Amino acid sequence: MxxxxxxxxxxxxxxxxxxxxxxxxxxxSAGLATTANPNSPLDPLYIIALVIIAPLIILFIARRDGAxxxxxxxxxxxxxxxxxxxxxxxxxxxxxxxxxxxPASVGLVGYLAFPLAGTVAVVLxxxxxxxxxxxxxxxxxxxxxxxxxxxxGISFGILPSFILLIALAIYDAIAVYRTKHMISLADVVTDxxxxxxxxxxxxxDFDYTRQGKLADQRAKPVEEREALYMGLGDVVIPGTLVxxxxxxxxxxxFLGVGSNLWVALAVLGGSLVGYSLLMRLVARxxxxxxxxxxxxxxxxxxxxGYLLFFHSLGLGLTVSF
Numbered sequence: 309m310x311x312x313x314x315x316x317x318x319x320x321x322x323x324x325x326x327x328x329x330x331x332x333x334x335x336x337s338a339g340l341a342t343t344a345n346p347n348s349p350l351d352p353l354y355i356i357a358l359v360i361i362a363p364l365i366i367l368f369i370a371r372r373d374g375a376x377x378x379x380x381x382x383x384x385x386x387x388x389x390x391x392x393x394x395x396x397x398x399x400x401x402x403x404x405x406x407x408x409x410x411p412a413s414v415g416l417v418g419y420l421a422f423p424l425a426g427t428v429a430v431v432l433x434x435x436x437x438x439x440x441x442x443x444x445x446x447x448x449x450x451x452x453x454x455x456x457x458x459x460x461g462i463s464f465g466i467l468p469s470f471i472l473l474i475a476l477a478i479y480d481a482i483a484v485y486r487t488k489h490m491i492s493l494a495d496v497v498t499d500x501x502x503x504x505x506x507x508x509x510x511x512x513d514f515d516y517t518r519q520g521k522l523a524d525q526r527a528k529p530v531e532e533r534e535a536l537y538m539g540l541g542d543v544v545i546p547g548t549l550v551x552x553x554x555x556x557x558x559x560x561x562f563l564g565v566g567s568n569l570w571v572a573l574a575v576l577g578g579s580l581v582g583y584s585l586l587m588r589l590v591a592r593x594x595x596x597x598x599x600x601x602x603x604x605x606x607x608x609x610x611x612x613g614y615l616l617f618f619h620s621l622g623l624g625l626t627v628s629f
Contacts, residue, residue: 313536314587316508320450321583324543325576327454328461328551329569331398336462336555338397346465346556347628352472355460359476359541363483363493370496380500381437387452387503388433394455395425440501442509442516442535449503453543460544461551466610467625469552473603476545480599491595494537498522506543509535529593536590542598546579546606553610557624562617571613578609 335341343351369375399421406419432451435444464472483490497505498519507516514534519525525533550572559566582605589596614623 328457457547484597574613578605
C-alpha cells in the first residue's frame with residue numbers, strides 16, 4: 309500500500325515537471341517572467357526570503373483564536389488569483405486570438421482566454437472552500453506547481469537556480485531537523501486543507517475533510533497511517549532547475565533532440581534518484597526534509613548532463629548584475 313502511495317506522489321511530481329516544460333516557452337513569450345535579468349544572483353534572494361518568512365507569519369497567525377478561517381480564505385483567494393493569471397497564458401495556446409467587437413471603432417476587445425481562465429479559477433476556489441477533498445487539493449496543487457515551476461524557470465537562469473536550490477535545501481534541513489517549525493507548518497496546512505501540501509491516501513474513499521491532525525497520524529505505526537504527504541515546495545523547487553535548463557541552455561541537436569532538453573531530463577532523473585532515497589527515509593516513519601535529497605539529486609543530474617552534452621566545466625553559470 310505504501311508503494312502505491314509513493315507512486316501516486318511520484319506521478320504528481322513528474323507530471324508537474326512535464327506540464328512546466330510544456331508551459332515554459334508560451335509563458336516566456338507572454339512576458340510572464342518575474343525578473344528582468346535572469347542571470348542576476350540577487351533575484352533568488354527574494355524567493356528565499358519569502359519561503360523563510362511566510363511560514364513564520366502563518367504559524368504566528370495560527371496561534372490567534374479565530375484567525376485560521378480568515379487566513380485560509382486569504383491564501384485561497386491568492387492562489388485562485390495566481391491561477392487566473394497563469395491560466396490566461398495557458399488558454400491562449402488553444403483559443404482564437406483577441407478580436408474586436410463591431411463596430412471596431414468602439415474599441416471593445418474580446419478574448420476567450422479571459423472568461424475561461426476566470427471560470428476555472430472561480431470553480432477551483434469554490435471547490436476548495438466547500439469540499440476540499442484530497443483529490444481536489446492535489447488537483448489544484450498540481451496546476452499551481454506546474455505553473456509556478458514554469459514561471460520560476462523562465463525567470464531564473466542557471467546560476468540563480470543553483471543559488472535557489474542550494475539555499476532552500478539548507479533551510480529545509482534546518483527547519484525540519486533543528487527548529488522543527490516546518491513540521492508545525494505541515495500540521496497547520498493539513499488542518500486548513502490548503503493545496504500547498506500534496507496528499508496521497510491508500511484508499512480512494514479517504515475523507516480528507518474529516519481527517520484528524522497530522523500529528524495524530526505521525527503517532528500511529530507507519531503501516532497504519534492513512535496517507536503520505538509532500539509539500540508543494542518539494543515539487544516546485546527542484547523543478548525550477550529542470551525548466552531553467554530547458555529554457556536557457558542552447559538547443560544544440562543530439563539524436564534529433566535539443567541538448568537543453570537532454571540536460572533538463574538529466575536534472576529530472578537526478579531529482580528522481582533523490583525522491584527514491586527520500587521515500588526510503590519516509591518509510592521509517594519520521595518527518596523528513598525533502599529538498600536536501602531532491603535538490604541535491606537535481607544539481608548532480610545537471611552537472612553530469614551538462615558535462616556529457618556540452619563538454620564544459622563552466623556549467624552555463626553566467627553572472628549578470
